[in-house]
Amino acid sequence: MTKRSGWRGLVAGLALAGLLTAAGGARAAEAPLRPDQTRFLALFRELIETNTTLSAGSCTLAAERMAAHLRAAGLPEGQITLFSTPEHPKDGGLVAVYPGTSKTLKPLLAIAHIDVVEAKREDWERDPFKLVEEDGYFYGRGTGDVKSMAAMLVDTLIRFRESGYKPARTVKIALTCGEETNGAFNGAEWLAANRRDLIDAEFALNEGGGGTTDGRAVAAGGKVVEQTIQVGEKTFANYRLETRNPGGHSSVPRPDNAIYQLAHALDRVEAHAFPVEFTDTTRAYFRAAGTARDDAVGKAMVALAANPSDKAAEAVVNTDPFLHSNLRTTCVATMLDGGHARNALPQRAGANINCRIFPGHSVEAIRGELAAIIGDPGVTVTALPPLRPSPPPPPLSPKVVDPARKLVARYFPGVPLVPVMANGYTDSTFLGAVGIPTYGVPGMWGDPDGNGVHGLNERIEVRSLFVGRDFLFDLIKAYAG
Amino acid sequence: MRSFRLGALAASLLAATLMTPAAHAADAPAPLRADQAKFRELYKEFVETDTSITTGSCTALADKIEGHLKAAGFADTQITRFAVPDHPKEGGLVVVLPGSSKTLKPILLLGHLDVVVAKREDWTRDPYQFIEENGYFYGRGVADMKAMDAIWVDMLMRFKSEGYRPKRTLKLALTCGEETSWAFNGVRWLAENRRDLIDAEFALNEGGGGRTDGSPEGKVIQQNLHVGEKVVANFKIEATNPGGHSSIPIRDNAIYELSDALVKLRDYEFPLMLNDTTRGYFAKLGATRNDAIGKAMLAIVANPADKQAEATLNTDRSFHSMLRTTCVATLLEGGHANNALPQRAAATVNCRIFPGVSFEAVQKTLTDVIADPRMTVTKIDDRGPLPKAPPLTPQILGPAEKLVAKYYPGVPLVPVMSTGATDGIYLEAVGIPSYGPPGLYGDPDGNGAHGLNERMRAKAVYTGRDFLTDLVKAYAG
Numbered sequence: 001m002t003k004r005s006g007w008r009g010l011v012a013g014l015a016l017a018g019l020l021t022a023a024g025g026a027r028a029a030e031a032p033l034r035p036d037q038t039r040f041l042a043l044f045r046e047l048i049e050t051n052t053t054l055s056a057g058s059c060t061l062a063a064e065r066m067a068a069h070l071r072a073a074g075l076p077e078g079q080i081t082l083f084s085t086p087e088h089p090k091d092g093g094l095v096a097v098y099p100g101t102s103k104t105l106k107p108l109l110a111i112a113h114i115d116v117v118e119a120k121r122e123d124w125e126r127d128p129f130k131l132v133e134e135d136g137y138f139y140g141r142g143t144g145d146v147k148s149m150a151a152m153l154v155d156t157l158i159r160f161r162e163s164g165y166k167p168a169r170t171v172k173i174a175l176t177c178g179e180e181t182n183g184a185f186n187g188a189e190w191l192a193a194n195r196r197d198l199i200d201a202e203f204a205l206n207e208g209g210g211g212t213t214d215g216r217a218v219a220a221g222g223k224v225v226e227q228t229i230q231v232g233e234k235t236f237a238n239y240r241l242e243t244r245n246p247g248g249h250s251s252v253p254r255p256d257n258a259i260y261q262l263a264h265a266l267d268r269v270e271a272h273a274f275p276v277e278f279t280d281t282t283r284a285y286f287r288a289a290g291t292a293r294d295d296a297v298g299k300a301m302v303a304l305a306a307n308p309s310d311k312a313a314e315a316v317v318n319t320d321p322f323l324h325s326n327l328r329t330t331c332v333a334t335m336l337d338g339g340h341a342r343n344a345l346p347q348r349a350g351a352n353i354n355c356r357i358f359p360g361h362s363v364e365a366i367r368g369e370l371a372a373i374i375g376d377p378g379v380t381v382t383a384l385p386p387l388r389p390s391p392p393p394p395p396l397s398p399k400v401v402d403p404a405r406k407l408v409a410r411y412f413p414g415v416p417l418v419p420v421m422a423n424g425y426t427d428s429t430f431l432g433a434v435g436i437p438t439y440g441v442p443g444m445w446g447d448p449d450g451n452g453v454h455g456l457n458e459r460i461e462v463r464s465l466f467v468g469r470d471f472l473f474d475l476i477k478a479y480a481g
Numbered sequence: 482m483r484s485f486r487l488g489a490l491a492a493s494l495l496a497a498t499l500m501t502p503a504a505h506a507a508d509a510p511a512p513l514r515a516d517q518a519k520f521r522e523l524y525k526e527f528v529e530t531d532t533s534i535t536t537g538s539c540t541a542l543a544d545k546i547e548g549h550l551k552a553a554g555f556a557d558t559q560i561t562r563f564a565v566p567d568h569p570k571e572g573g574l575v576v577v578l579p580g581s582s583k584t585l586k587p588i589l590l591l592g593h594l595d596v597v598v599a600k601r602e603d604w605t606r607d608p609y610q611f612i613e614e615n616g617y618f619y620g621r622g623v624a625d626m627k628a629m630d631a632i633w634v635d636m637l638m639r640f641k642s643e644g645y646r647p648k649r650t651l652k653l654a655l656t657c658g659e660e661t662s663w664a665f666n667g668v669r670w671l672a673e674n675r676r677d678l679i680d681a682e683f684a685l686n687e688g689g690g691g692r693t694d695g696s697p698e699g700k701v702i703q704q705n706l707h708v709g710e711k712v713v714a715n716f717k718i719e720a721t722n723p724g725g726h727s728s729i730p731i732r733d734n735a736i737y738e739l740s741d742a743l744v745k746l747r748d749y750e751f752p753l754m755l756n757d758t759t760r761g762y763f764a765k766l767g768a769t770r771n772d773a774i775g776k777a778m779l780a781i782v783a784n785p786a787d788k789q790a791e792a793t794l795n796t797d798r799s800f801h802s803m804l805r806t807t808c809v810a811t812l813l814e815g816g817h818a819n820n821a822l823p824q825r826a827a828a829t830v831n832c833r834i835f836p837g838v839s840f841e842a843v844q845k846t847l848t849d850v851i852a853d854p855r856m857t858v859t860k861i862d863d864r865g866p867l868p869k870a871p872p873l874t875p876q877i878l879g880p881a882e883k884l885v886a887k888y889y890p891g892v893p894l895v896p897v898m899s900t901g902a903t904d905g906i907y908l909e910a911v912g913i914p915s916y917g918p919p920g921l922y923g924d925p926d927g928n929g930a931h932g933l934n935e936r937m938r939a940k941a942v943y944t945g946r947d948f949l950t951d952l953v954k955a956y957a958g
Contacts, residue, residue: 182820234728238819250831251711251900252798253809259828260810263743270737321729332730333737334823338813342715342829342862343662346811351736352819354727384819423728 036159037466043069044151044465045131048140052115052177054184059177060084060092062114066154066175067094073158081198088185091115091177095191095198098157100170100480107170108479109201109436111188112150113179113427116142117454125457136219137459144446144460145453146207150175152469156476167480174199179427180454183386188427192434201436203400205476208233208426208440211412211464213447219463224415227408229401230440231281232393233422234329235429237363238384239353239370241265247347254345259338262349265379266333269353272373274328276308277358280396281419282326288418297323325423329366331355352384356423359393388429393421394437403478404442411471417442441475444468516639517943523549524631524942525611528620532595532657534664539594539657540564540572546634546655550576553638561678568665571595571657575671575678578637580650580957587650588956589681589913591668592630593659593904596622597931605934616939623937624923625930626687630655632946636953647957654679659904660931662862668904669864672911681913683877685953688903688917690945691889695925699938701892704885706878707917708758709870710899711833712906714840716808716847717861718742724824733855735826736815742851743810743828749850751806754835755785757873758898759803765895774800802900806843808832829861833900836870868906870898871914880955885919888948894919918952921945 033041046065051057060082067080075096084092093114100107119128119141126132128141142148153173160171176187191199208230216222243265245258278286283305290301300316301323307313318324331353338349355366363383371381394400396419408417428438445464452458513521526545531537547560555576564572573594580587599608599621606612608621618628633653640647656667671679688707693699720738725731755763760782767778777793781804784790794800801807808830815826832843840860848858873896885894905915922941929935 236728236820249901250809250811251713251807251833251902252802253807254798257747257809259813260743260747262813263740263747263810266737266740267744270734270740321731325729330728330730332727332734332822333740334727334816334819334821336736336739336813336815336823336826339811339829342811342831343713344811345809346813349813352816354820356728424726 033466037469040151040155040469043155044138044148047114047147047151048131048138048142049129051129052142053118054091054115054181055118057116058090059114059187060090063092063094063175063177066114066150067096069154070096070157070161073161075157075161081195083187083191083195085185085190088177091185091187093174093176093187093191095172095174095195096154096157097198098160098167098171098173100167102168102481105169105481106202107172107200108476109172109174109199109204109431110153110156110476111174111176111204111206111427111431111438112146112153113177113188113207114147114150114175115177115180116145116147117180119458123456128458133462136217136462138462138465139457139459141458143465144451144458145180148444148460148465148468149207149472152472155469156473159473165477167477169202169480171476171480172199172201176427186386186427186430189430192430192436196434199431199436203394203397204428204431204436204438205441205479206230206426206428206431206438208422208428209420209442210440210468211415211442211445213445213461215448217447217461217463218445219461224412224445227412227415227417227442227445228420228440229404229417229442230422230426230428231396231401231419232279232359233425233428234325234356234358235363235388235390236425237355237357237366237388239331239355239367240350240380240382240384241269241353241370241374242348242350242380242382243378244348245346247345250343250345258346258349261376261378262338262351265374265376266351268374269331269333269370272331274330274358276304276314276327277329277360278305278308278327279359279393279421281393281421284396285326285418285420288416292416322423325356326421329355329358329361331366331370357390359390359421362390363387388425389433391429391432394432394439397437400439400479404475407471407475407478408442411443411467441472443471443475513943517946520631520635520946523635524618524628527594527627527631528611528618528622529609531609532622533598534571534595534661535598537596538570539667540570542594543572543574543655546574549634549638553641555637555641561675563667563670563675565665565670568657571665571667573654573656573667573671575652575654575675576637578640578647578651578653580647582648582958585649585958586682587652587680588953589679589684589908590633590651590653590953591684591686591904591908591915592626592633592653592655593657593667593687594627594630594655595657595660596625596627597660599935603933608935613939617936618939618942619934619936621935624928624935628921628937628942628945629687629949632942632949635946636950639950645954647954649682649957651953651957652679652681656904666904666907669907672907672913676911679908679913683871684905684908684913684915685918685956686903686905686908686915688899688905689897689919690917691892691919691922691941693922693924693938699922699924699940701889701922704889704892704894704919704922705897705917706881706894706919707899707903707905708873708877708896709756709836709909710902710906711802711806711835712868713864713902714832714834714843714860715862716830716832716844717827717857717859718746718830718847718851719825719827719857719859720853720855721825722823724822727820727822730822735823738853738855739815739826739828742853742856745850745852746808746810746830746847749846751808751835751846753781753785753791753804754806754838755782755804756836756870756898758870758896761873761896762803762898765893769893799900802833803898806832806835806838808843808847836868836898839867864906866910868909869912869914871905871909871916877916880952881919884948884952884955887951888920888944918949920948920952
């Protein structure tokens, strides 16, 4: 999942501005579960309780279990593809295809990763691999990130099948592994590289969007204050800076020194400011979010969206770290190492530079830019694997945004739908790289504290799960026609 | 031995080609005298007893030495064995040969028994086999410093059997842990726990000695008297930060703060300092060379504020370090994940402190140079109290000069202050000045000490043995 830090809609500004008077959650009092909800909950529980961590779990097992539900619902075997590679037998996934009637419309793809971040029983209050309902929340690893969506996609196809629904577009779902483990096997990347035809689609839906509350559960009187649709994301790369030196005994320092040479290079990186850039999405976001705020930063956001070379506006906007990062490529030193003994001159010093690359720049281009900034051939700059693609951002297309906006108006009256570009990243990058523009859907909501995603006691509000499910079902139908 | 580097000096003397008289050219090796043959057996046994920290035992070698001393007639009461329970293999021995004088204070002879770790698979020959080949002894410790250890033990046994009764009491301390900065250090332990046992007017230790011209004949071109050394201290400079996710960098960053500090540190030069030893060193050496460096040496002795002379001397790393405290970043660490803003970044700064400068003064200088209140500067190791620099007295220098003239005619005796560190600092910390006498010598390439295929010229060992015997007798009276 894109970290909560990875995107931000209007929450802060809107909440401050006190614009959101309408209650967000559509459902009023807690109604007893409908039969279809009860069945969905069992599916969700099964998925949560199937451990899919890299260290101890198996995505392959989870994919097989989900495939069994599809088969049981009558989806023919030929429409179900289970995949894995011999090197990563536990990192498998599933693609299911629900054929549409149209000969001209291209398919719709919806993806969700089924792997989860590691969770230790001794650190959690409850067993992370048991779905526990408490005080209006479901607790468990993956409840928020993102087995909820994975279960909804399987559930959607089951309901399509059972109702005999015939969409115009073919609807495909892909459940993949490896989103949380950068560098291990990534199912979305593998499908894009090896089964491009199987997942071909006009566009795809993924995690990355969603709503945010005012800090209280909707069932407890809180409000959803915004919904976002993710349209594009930055990609990332790690670069190793390294200096080398013959070294020697520290009692006789030499004029050149690997550590000082590196420190000098880091100073250059620190001093460099990457230029302001906009995509259609961020321009729209800066305009909308800036207008919604009543402060100097808001005015500067609007001014900068109108004129990216407005230096005064840029300086004001840069005071906000999120906005600063949303406007440009950023590169920051995150790790340092060097030397081999206290009493020896260093023979080597290195640093990791973590770059969040604005859409449209390749990993190699940023490597070249770093080398030029440093301007010292004695400092090597190497892009570290995994080398991620840097696709162009998906178009901010009315065909995608309008149906989502309509449903937000229906489910969350008065709540704005904000298109955002994430500073973090998801598997959308891999689909974008093979020409499938991918969007992070609104619907489910979380609390501003992040709901323990990637951390302890991960949770999702019960109502968010069920309303989000209805929302996503309707959204897929709206796109599929 | 640690970083005793005077290669530059030997090379510069060579370049000046002043040393025309062949000092002890390599003649055909004379047959060994009976006492030399006996000494060779002892030396062989020392080398073949592994005393490395990983696979060896100083205690085992001390056992053997105790046996030899007793066989030579030393009484049980004259021998003190020591070891601490946590380090049973790192023991040592102190032996005392009483002198006749009631007023003159003792002389302490010092040697470390431990050797740097050596791997059989890396060496051409077995490092723990004593092998003589083409005029060299090979084996771990032949140079650093079991030759001197064996010379000390052999000397006391001969004095005993000859019935030689020096005026001054002679003490010999053989210790472990000189080559490992983190294990048990015998000299430090003795200085802190058995100060009376090792009390002496002064001590003789490794650190001095001569250098050849590097030719196969091994012409000795210089002899050094080691007088004092710089003091080591490690400081940690550290920046901390709340950190955060790397997708949203913030202005404050521990790594950048540290980098700024390191760049300031790189650009800082501690002020020039001289003491009796380094003044003597530059005066003596400057007079022997006819180049810009030589002139600068004389100029700096005459006027320490001569910036031009200082700049000239600074072009040589050894002279630059000998002229001041140096601090250099040696280790770097920071961050905890590639995709997280660093919460901590730190560098270890290794300082070689000019004698007489306090740890606190260096720490303050580092703090002032960095001038960033967000950063901390902490001393991270403890080597005990600050040593006092030993004085360069005629009482020490005179006999050494006389013997250099006798054994190595035409070769200058140069007092040197080492930029590295020996166990002498622990003695100096408790008021026992420690000197590295001339006598033995090595080749300019360092003879593989601390490295591979450590070796020592046979002729250097035998000549050095005679030299040191005469020197100790001259000091002891």
